[in-house]
Amino acid sequence: MEIKAIGCEPLQLKRMHIENGHTLDVYRQTGGYESLKKAMDMTSDQIIDEVKASALRGRGGAGFPTGMKWSFVPRDSPKPKYIVCNADESEPGTFKDRYLLERDPHALIEGMLIGAFALGVEACYIYYRGEYHYLIDLMNRAIEEAREANLVGKNILGSDFSCEFYTHTGAGAYICGEETALLSSLEGFRGHPRMKPPFPAVEGLYACPTVVNNVETLTSIPQIIEMGGKAWQELGTEKSGGTKLWSVSGHVKKPGVYELPMGYHDMEKFILEDCGGMLRDDKALKACIPGGSSVYAMRADQIIGKDVTLDYEGLVVAGSMVGSGGFIVIDETVDMVDSTRNLTQFYRHESCGWCTPCREGTDWLVKIFDRIWAGGGRPEDAQLILDLCDNIEGKSFCPLGDAAAWAIQGAVKRFPEDFKKHLIHNGN
Amino acid sequence: MATVATDYTNKIEVTDEVAEFPEAVVEEMRSHLGKYPKDRSRSALIPLLFVIQRERGYIDNPGVNFLAQFLDLEVTDIWETATFYSMFNLHPVGKHHIQMCKTLSCKILGEPELTDHICSKLGIKAGETTEDGKFTVTRVECLGSCGTAPMMQIGFDYHENLTKEKLDEIIEGCE
Ligand SMILES: Cc1cc2nc3c(=O)[nH]c(=O)nc-3n(C[C@H](O)[C@H](O)[C@H](O)COP(=O)(O)O)c2cc1C
Ligand code: SF4
Ligand code: FES
Numbered sequence: 001m002e003i004k005a006i007g008c009e010p011l012q013l014k015r016m017h018i019e020n021g022h023t024l025d026v027y028r029q030t031g032g033y034e035s036l037k038k039a040m041d042m043t044s045d046q047i048i049d050e051v052k053a054s055a056l057r058g059r060g061g062a063g064f065p066t067g068m069k070w071s072f073v074p075r076d077s078p079k080p081k082y083i084v085c086n087a088d089e090s091e092p093g094t095f096k097d098r099y100l101l102e103r104d105p106h107a108l109i110e111g112m113l114i115g116a117f118a119l120g121v122e123a124c125y126i127y128y129r130g131e132y133h134y135l136i137d138l139m140n141r142a143i144e145e146a147r148e149a150n151l152v153g154k155n156i157l158g159s160d161f162s163c164e165f166y167t168h169t170g171a172g173a174y175i176c177g178e179e180t181a182l183l184s185s186l187e188g189f190r191g192h193p194r195m196k197p198p199f200p201a202v203e204g205l206y207a208c209p210t211v212v213n214n215v216e217t218l219t220s221i222p223q224i225i226e227m228g229g230k231a232w233q234e235l236g237t238e239k240s241g242g243t244k245l246w247s248v249s250g251h252v253k254k255p256g257v258y259e260l261p262m263g264y265h266d267m268e269k270f271i272l273e274d275c276g277g278m279l280r281d282d283k284a285l286k287a288c289i290p291g292g293s294s295v296y297a298m299r300a301d302q303i304i305g306k307d308v309t310l311d312y313e314g315l316v317v318a319g320s321m322v323g324s325g326g327f328i329v330i331d332e333t334v335d336m337v338d339s340t341r342n343l344t345q346f347y348r349h350e351s352c353g354w355c356t357p358c359r360e361g362t363d364w365l366v367k368i369f370d371r372i373w374a375g376g377g378r379p380e381d382a383q384l385i386l387d388l389c390d391n392i393e394g395k396s397f398c399p400l401g402d403a404a405a406w407a408i409q410g411a412v413k414r415f416p417e418d419f420k421k422h423l424i425h426n427g428n
Numbered sequence: 429m430a431t432v433a434t435d436y437t438n439k440i441e442v443t444d445e446v447a448e449f450p451e452a453v454v455e456e457m458r459s460h461l462g463k464y465p466k467d468r469s470r471s472a473l474i475p476l477l478f479v480i481q482r483e484r485g486y487i488d489n490p491g492v493n494f495l496a497q498f499l500d501l502e503v504t505d506i507w508e509t510a511t512f513y514s515m516f517n518l519h520p521v522g523k524h525h526i527q528m529c530k531t532l533s534c535k536i537l538g539e540p541e542l543t544d545h546i547c548s549k550l551g552i553k554a555g556e557t558t559e560d561g562k563f564t565v566t567r568v569e570c571l572g573s574c575g576t577a578p579m580m581q582i583g584f585d586y587h588e589n590l591t592k593e594k595l596d597e598i599i600e601g602c603e
Binding site: 001080089090091092093094095097098125129130131132133134166168169170171172173174185186187188189190191206247248249250251255256257289293326328330334339342343346349350352 | 463464465468470471472473474475477478508509512513514515516530531532533535536537568569570571572573574575576577581584585586
């Protein structure tokens with residue numbers, strides 16, 4: 001698997017190939033914790049302004065501007081405040097955070113410390129998906145190293161800023177990546193999402209002001225402070241600042257984690273050259289789902305010869321979304337009815353069951369896909385599937401329902417020839 | 429992610445028995461409480477359920493009764509959380525719990541053939557445990573390792589870039 005930057009200096013991936021890059025010593029030798037020192041000489045407003053100027057958008061999937069999210073946290077709350085790092089990483093096709101957590105844990109600690117200093121936070125939690133158990137020990141060790149160096153705990157670097165770090169795991173539930181479900185889970189409950197508003201920035205963990213940010217969002221913070229928000233933004237485009245990690249899997253020769261400047265040109269080159277091209281030379285590209293499984297799949301003819309730029313705006317124009325940046329590359333051997341059946345099973349399994357449209361809708365969709373796959377497809381099934389998706393999208397309690405609908409609608413609308421092959425039987 | 433095929437007719441045995449643990453394990457459990465505010469000890473529930481599962485093999489009723497006392501919660505509070513998360517096994521599983529990732533990237537790179545291979549090798553179907561209690565095979569959703577698909581997890585260990593040969597080797601290496 002490849003881990004490399006293309007079209008930019010590695011920032012997120014700076015320490016990926018440095019021996020012992022996960023240790024405090026090497027982290028410091030490569031400039032680590034200098035940004036924290038710099039930030040501690042700045043005011044809260046100055047730090048938040050730099051993050052705003054960076055045009056950093058949350059890397060967890062929703063793409064919400066991070067500086068704006070931070071500015072929603074009340075300054076003079078009598079309650080304690082929290083930063084929670086979302087390391088749940090469960091979106092199919094996404095695996096970038098795992099490498100950051102494994103090989104650059106101090107970058108996350110430093111990013112969270114800068115946020116904590118700016119927002120007056122005294123406790124940070126890192127919420128891992130349960131399956132990432134092996135990464136917890138690594139992070140706990142990094143936290144202890146930082147504590148010994150007076151970077152975590154009481155009176156950090158001799159100042160009156162104190163901040164504690166704790167790790168926590170989930171136990172197998174995709175929905176716990178959704179920020180409010182994550183907070184329910186962190187409080188020891190079932191991972192059901194909560195009504196918004198109030199947003200976590202105002203009432204989050206233990207009903208206290210809480211910032212929830214993705215791993216990659218937080219590891220970007222030290223870079224932004226180091227080079228200045230404006231300079232970081234300029235690595236990318238006006239509205240999509242900086243560089244971003246893309247996880248690439250499926251039918252390519254070189255799957256991996258790639259760091260690209262936002263606005264990278266173009267998607268065709270990225271798949272067919274940078275990622276080594278199609279896995280089997282005689283099998284052509286059929287589709288790519290570019291943002292983790294929860295976005296519209298793109299047909300090859302929406303990619304090839306289409307100058308698709310890789311950033312938040314470019315992918316929308318091209319008919320999809322950045323999402324979590326998980327490219328799933330699919331060649332012509334794959335039947336999109338089969339692949340969509342697979343994803344429908346995923347969403348049914350991961351639906352938390354809280355609201356009816358998503359719980360029942362995904363269950364019926366699986367039943368329909370199973371019937372089609374068993375040879376009982378009917379001509380009207382394509383419309384039936386779209387109608388069901390319509391009754392989930394925008395009518396569910398949280399975005400998981402929308403995500404399921406998008407994944408399925410995209411396939412039905414864009415790959416009608418695959419569906420037609422299966423929808424032949426009349427009435428049985 | 430479902431780790432065990434849930435058989436709803438397979439009722440959980442109800443008992444008043446409370447599990448006992450060596451002092452070192454209780455100490456470990458206490459250490460988890462330290463991560464959360466004093467009046468928020470329920471936050472430790474998931475980490476503690478992992479300890480119960482490790483010590484007892486699965487989430488059993490005596491273990492749950494212990495946690496209810498330990499956290500001063502109702503038994504139903506513990507079950508409410510335990511039954512939501514698919515990594516908690518509500519029934520015994522084999523010594524080696526093989527979890528094949530079945531989601532899209534792993535599927536299109538050969539998971540179905542690998543699962544068939546391992547199941548026929550062990551003489552069980554996905555969701556079942558071998559008679560000697562050594563292996564359980566389940567098919568689970570994306571494990572965040574799609575770049576090295578197809579892959580699986582045994583217990584907490586990741587095994588990536590799988591082939592039939594590699595799979596055979598790993599299984600034969602399981603004691
Ligand atoms: C169903 C669902 C699953 C999600 N999974 C993740 C996840 O695994 N990791 C993540 O960082 N964000 C995930 N998110 C997005 C979070 O809700 C939230 O927007 C994010 O953690 C905010 O951080 P950011 O602004 O830094 O991206 C998910 C959202 C939904 C609706
Ligand atoms: S949309 Fe699905 S995941 Fe979200 S609350 Fe409803 S049932 Fe739960
Ligand atoms: S699809 Fe198998 S690890 Fe993601």
